[in-house]
Amino acid sequence: MVRQKLKSSGTVSAKKLIPRIRRYFLAGFLVTAPLGITALIAWWIINFIDEWVTPLVPTKYNPETYLPFSLPGLGLLILFISLTLIGALTAGLMGRWVVRTGERILNRMPVVRSVYSAIKQIFETILAQQSNAFREAVLIEYPRRGIWAIGFITGTTKGEVQNLTLEETVNIFLPTTPNPTSGFLLFVPREEVVPLDMSVEEAVKMVISGGIVTPPDRRSTEKQQQPIVSSGTYEEMDILREKDKAPILVSKRKI
Template sequence: MTKQKVVGRSRRRRAKAILRVSILRKLRAYFLAGILVTTPVAVTIALALWFIEFVDSHVVPLIPVHWNPNTYIQDYFGVTLSVPGVGVFVLAIAITLIGALTAGFLGRFIVRTGERVVARMPIVRSIYSASKQILETVFRDQSEAFREAVLVEYPRRDVWTIGFITGATTGEVQVKTPEDVVNVYVPTTPNPTSGFLLYVPVKDLRHLDMSVEDAVKMVISVGMVTPPFDPSDQNYN
């Protein structure tokens, strides 16, 4: 075997090896791209189905038989089938009707009477009062709750974390602080439903241009998802 044949065979083997590596890399890239596309969709669908099933399992048994659409499906088609979303639909209608009822004189009277009864229960009244105040603050038209994301030096100087302004500090806390402070909620990651409430001086806050939604994404993704930002759009010192 001549030297040229040996060199040619070696080159062909090397080319085949490079081709195999290239194909494997492309397949790996396609697989990762597929995961990035399908995983959020799958998680969203799974959570939606779980929520619908959870509500249906608690609401559908409360629907009278002659009002339950599943009953008519079984009678006319002879098939035992549970239509998904019936409980969610009924719950939405019930909540809307309750809201319409409480807007009237009779509804307000019933609510006030119920609140007087609850106010006489030591533990229940604390839970009811706190939850009512939170919901009224969040759903108030002019509420500033979670309207802005900020940077706060926490838990020590020169260490920054993302927080959310939940409103201006009032009452005894503001009176007993030497400066104007605001309520800042600092969430934990990756679960933002728990966190810390800080009373931070306004001058110590650094306001962020990103939306609250983008800031929440950063918290949940432990910093791996960062919204785009162009410093040239703003003047920073």
């Protein structure tokens, strides 16, 4: 009788212990996994920069030549100092003249000219202090009515694309999951874009995680209970007609 009680109590304790161990393991994994992955990515970036930058330093100026061990992050430090010095030099009169001369030479090269001008324009747009690129997360219906996707406004549509469209449109970058560096460029009417209160960082996390990481709704309780869009919100605004044998969407509003 006593043995049966001890055996039953031991079984109950084991049943309680296993879920507890599992819970502790998952808690430890959730704490260490993000830290470990972040450390690995940071270490990989530092090593990648070191492998490319450190060999460019002359041997007699390389501290690792005189030390019995390598210096992690030396290439990153050299890159930071070099970029800072280049920025300081180009801010002066002589530096600006050198940059303009180099750009004139590049503009005479057919293929290099296109690549350089495109890359320069992208960096100037993204890094400009007054730029609104990737500073607002929005909600759009894509790839069809009734299905919503998170996108990022990269600017106001200009040029031929805007002139060919009836409504005012905006440029929206639609990222893919789990790699947000690839995606699609969409030209969406501004009135069909739903701005989100979540930050760009929160929206990126949501895209990368595939919706697993969802930021909280920080709007007031009253606003949370009042949806402003639905799959049929814009259906009555558009009609389908043919023009030059090409189907296009035209607003019902009188122009």
